[in-house]
Amino acid sequence: MTIKLVIGGFTVHVCSAYVPQVGLGEEKKRTFLEVLDEVLRGVPSSKKLLIGGDFNGHIGHLPISYNDVHGGFGFGDRNNEGTALLDFARAFGLVVVNSSFPKKEEHLVTFYNEEEKRRFWEFLDEVVQGVPSSKKIFIGGDFNGHIRSMPLGYEDVLGGFGFGVRNDEGISILDFARDFGLVVVNSNFLKKEDHLATFRSRLAKS
Known part of the structure; x- marks a missing residue:
């Protein structure tokens, strides 16, 4: 489900997402991404899309093969959840906006x-x-x-x-x-x- 916001004459589809914790089973994570995939496919490709939330993963400090979705200002070592996020972004032509600018050290994590x-x-x-x-x-x-x-x-x-x-x-x-x-x-x-x-x-x- 997404919320439609009309801003300055154009429509933005906003989706809030919270990926299951790293410690939970792979089946739960896979199911979540399948549901999110279905939700996003319901948004016309001509519309703007914003996903906010917590994907519970590390995308890594550097892009390394994901220059099209990773801005180069990530954190830590990439893990499986981070790779899943980058693959998901690539599949829908999205970018991880939070990786596109430098941040203070205390703003690098969300826990x-x-x-x-x-x-x-x-x-x-x-x-x-x-x-x-x-x-x-x-x-x-x-x-x-x-x-x-x-x-x-x-x-x-x-x-x-x-x-x-x-x-x-x-x-x-x-x-x-x-x-x-x-x-x-x-x-x-x-x-x-x-x-x-x-x-x-x-x-x-x-």
């Missing part, structure tokens, strides 16, 4: 402890404040939090189609959205049950 989470929000706050208020802004990705199925005090930013029990990370998302006059777009429409969560353990949704 954080509590102190690093605080620094992440401060950094994102700084970035968003740099966007003129007259401009449209879209933040795509995985904020690793539950915003709850009902608004309950956040009717101005939450559409009422969330999931689960609200946790501290979910509150951070909602407070951040409110501070900048944003809304959680993914909470504004009904979804199939298997599309409600972006992470699944072996036993339950999270």
Whole structure:
């Protein structure tokens, strides 16, 4: 499933994705990529496409045979999940945008402890404040939090189609959205049950 955004006269199809963890079985990863493949094939080739999220893989510091999709500013050693991401990007004529520019060392990875989470929000706050208020802004990705199925005090930013029990990370998302006059777009429409969560353990949704 993708969300269509009309920006400046053209349509952008936005898809949020969270690939199963490295430690999970290959069958789960293969199934995920097959579903994502099906979703993207539903987007006309003439349209612009943006995929945001976490692919749980390392694409490697250098392109090495993937110069058409890898910008040369990756991280670490390429692993199987990183290779799968690069192959997927190539198959759909996409590029890994985050590899196209240099980053500070602390911005090279997306897994954080509590102190690093605080620094992440401060950094994102700084970035968003740099966007003129007259401009449209879209933040795509995985904020690793539950915003709850009902608004309950956040009717101005939450559409009422969330999931689960609200946790501290979910509150951070909602407070951040409110501070900048944003809304959680993914909470504004009904979804199939298997599309409600972006992470699944072996036993339950999270």
